[in-house]
Amino acid sequence: MKKIILSATALAMMAGSAFADAHSSTVRMGTEGAYPPYNFLNDAGEVDGFEREVGDELCARAELTCEWVTNEWDSIIPNLTSGNYDTIIAGMSITDERDEVIDFTQNYFPPAASAYVAKSADADLTGGVVAAQTSTIQAAHVAESGATLLEFATYDETVAAVMSGEADAVFADKDALAPTVEESGGELSFVGDDVPLGGGIGVGVRESDTELKEKLDAAIQSMKDDGSLNELIIKWFGEDAKTF
Structure with missing residues (x-):
């Protein structure tokens, strides 16, 4: 995806x-x-x-x-x-x-769907800072969405940016994000609507x-x-x- x-x-x-x-x-x-x-x-x-x-x-x-x-x-x-x-x-x-x-x-x-994950249900997905892996279709989508795109070389770095507060949310394949959310112990959750890409x-x-x-x-x-x-x-x- x-x-x-x-x-x-x-x-x-x-x-x-x-x-x-x-x-x-x-x-x-x-x-x-x-x-x-x-x-x-x-x-x-x-x-x-x-x-x-x-x-x-x-x-x-x-x-x-x-x-x-x-x-x-x-x-x-x-x-x-x-x-x-x-x-x-x-x-x-x-x-x-x-x-x-x-x-x-x-x-x-x-x-299949791409999705947003954040620490806060109120994360600003269109006006805030959204992390995505560099050179991905997800990064291209964020760049066109109005949000500030923060690109990283690896998926793990995009999630770390959200955990550290550097980014408001991460946008990636939902199938990749699902285990990350599950393993976060409630610290991370899906926010906003899924996006088919x-x-x-x-x-x-x-x-x-x-x-x-x-x-x-x-x-x-x-x-x-x-x-x-x-x-x-x-x-x-x-x-x-x-x-x-």
């Missing part, structure tokens, strides 16, 4: 050769590793979460050998286009702006990698058809999560 508005400079970084010609048989799966429950690093330092399970299953169904690579969010698309890994599977919403630079598979997570989450690939995209598309469709994708959504996001 996240994320980004890209500059045109990223276009210059597009890899020119097709997946089958440019890469070995190992597909490198790029993720952030800092956006639970979508993706995070577990105690062993390994990529974990909803997208790790989805990605591993997609690779198995597509008969691909895959390995996981982590990358900071704000450079995740340039590092795909320059060839540092072969996919982005990192809570990335499908948007027209991103689709100008990379390709997306069909979505593996349906369009994006077209669901897809796997990002280079525009030249049509064969890889087709394989992943087929694998995603098979998981939708047999219900296994919905099972993973419910496992990681709860019984009330939006499913296919």
Whole structure:
């Protein structure tokens, strides 16, 4: 569901050769590793979460050998286009702006809500200071809302800004905020109305990698058809999560 508005400079970084010609048989799966429950690093330092399970299953169904690579969010698309890994599977919403630079598979997570969280029910969401992760669709929304946008490199920093009083509220994926609210012991709560953004989450690939995209598309469709994708959504996001 996240994320980004890209500059045109990223276009210059597009890899020119097709997946089958440019890469070995190992597909490198790029993720952030800092956006639970979508993706995070577990105690062993390994990529974990909803997208790790989805990605591993997609690779198995597509008969691909895959390995996981982590990358900071704000450079995740340039590092795909320059060839540092072969996919982005990192809570990335499908948007027209991103689709100008990379390709997306069909979505593996349906369009869902973004939301505000604050310490006070009276937080000013349109005239106050609202924190959001940099280069996200949520940050773009805040910038257009009339509020003062306070951007941070990571999700955790946006929440910390609210806890410290630096920001009046944080705006992010509701599915990411839910466990944060639950673990706050009542200190944080949802405020205002939910805001639908994006077209669901897809796997990002280079525009030249049509064969890889087709394989992943087929694998995603098979998981939708047999219900296994919905099972993973419910496992990681709860019984009330939006499913296919």
